[in-house]
Amino acid sequence: MAESRYVPALRFHWLTPACDAVIRSTTRERRFKSALIEQARFAPGQEVLDLACGTGTLALWIKQRHPSANVRGLDGDSNILGIAQRKARAARVDVPFDHGLSTCLPYPDANFDRVVSSLFLHHLSWADKQRTAAELLRVLRPGGELHVADWGRATGTVMRTAFFAVQLLDGFANTGQRRG
Numbered sequence: 820m821a822e823s824r825y826v827p828a829l830r831f832h833w834l835t836p837a838c839d840a841v842i843r844s845t846t847r848e849r850r851f852k853s854a855l856i857e858q859a860r861f862a863p864g865q866e867v868l869d870l871a872c873g874t875g876t877l878a879l880w881i882k883q884r885h886p887s888a889n890v891r892g893l894d895g896d897s898n899i900l901g902i903a904q905r906k907a908r909a910a911r912v913d914v915p916f917d918h919g920l921s922t923c924l925p926y927p928d929a930n931f932d933r934v935v936s937s938l939f940l941h942h943l944s945w946a947d948k949q950r951t952a953a954e955l956l957r958v959l960r961p962g963g964e965l966h967v968a969d970w971g972r973a974t975g976t977v978m979r980t981a982f983f984a985v986q987l988l989d990g991f992a993n994t995g996q997r998r999g
């Protein structure tokens with residue numbers, strides 16, 4: 820079986836500290852992450868995972884809006900998790916962050932009611948998308964839900980140009996429409 824590959828947030832680790840500023844300035848972050856939170860309809864006591872949480876923005880917003888949900892984040896990059904932990908401490912929000920890969924999740928079967936993920940799936944090869952889907956099916960409870968926000972098909976010159984920059988960073992095979 821091919822080994823899982825891992826692409827850091829902005830491809831190069833030295834760019835990781837700029838991640839929040841880049842996402843904030845190049846996407847409508849507050850709008851689409853708030854829409855994802857609305858869509859997921861969190862309930863008190865639910866177990867929630869933010870998959871590939873990066874600097875933890877989405878996980879922290881979920882916990883702030885739904886304090887009685889049990890929210891945790893996971894990411895493959897221990898450096899970016901350091902930023903997430905510092906943000907959680909500064910905001911006095913209790914969200915644990917775990918180090919691990921989406922293709923081999925460090926959780927028992929049927930552990931989560933909700934998994935959310937933003938700006939992540941385009942980082943994965945086709946094979947890793949399939950492995951990740953299998954892992955999500957394993958860790959979600961019966962009736963559990965996955966809610967995803969990611970780049971869609973780019974239309975128009977401006978969006979195609981913007982998406983070209985994403986492809987340069989995250990790889991043409993991972994971000995293509997076809998199986999790679």
Ligand SMILES: C[S@@+](CC[C@H](N)C(=O)[O-])C[C@H]1O[C@@H](n2cnc3c(N)ncnc32)[C@H](O)[C@@H]1O
Pocket residue numbers: 824825826827828829842870871872873874875876877893894895896899919920921922936937938939942
């Ligand atoms: C563009 S960032 C998005 C971070 C965050 N979800 C957000 O919306 O701000 C993509 C994240 O995916 C993580 N990542 C890439 N491949 C991964 C994998 N196989 N498993 C877990 N995390 C991964 C990177 O470390 C990075 O933090």
